[in-house]
Amino acid sequence: MADRIPSHNSELNSTHFHHTNRLMATRMSFYWGHNTVILFDHWPGNHPAMYALAIIFVFCLAFLIEFLLGFEFTKPGATKVGACLLKTGLYMVRMAVSYMVMLAVVSYNGGIFLAAVGGHVVGYMIFRSRAVR
DSSP states (O other): OOEEEOOOOTTTTEEEEEETTEEEEEEOSOBOOSOEEOSSTTSEETOHHHHHHHHHHHHHHHHHHHHHHHOOOSOTTOOHHHHHHHHHHHHHHHHHHHHHHHHHHTTOBHHHHHHHHHHHHHHHHHHTOTTTO
């Protein structure tokens, strides 16, 4: 169980937790920079190229969510059971991807936030907007 140790360091604006002899910082406000952790421990780390890859990855995840929301994947002649199973499977994938995007945004990195919003906006415009259809 993690012991909560409040921090009064206004420069980082973070809360510190002691967990298995490691000190972890969780930011509580948006910040800019490539030195961050998104979704997985030590990823993207402090490498600018990996940060750019993380931004592209989050953008694609948000775009995928809009793709899954925008199309009807069942055919008119499909059985009810098959259609139900397909829709349930797609719903499961959409929810898993949605939670991954949410967890990425909770890193409070401004670039990741903009990538998530941008992916949703572009995906909505392409797959769900009436103006494009």
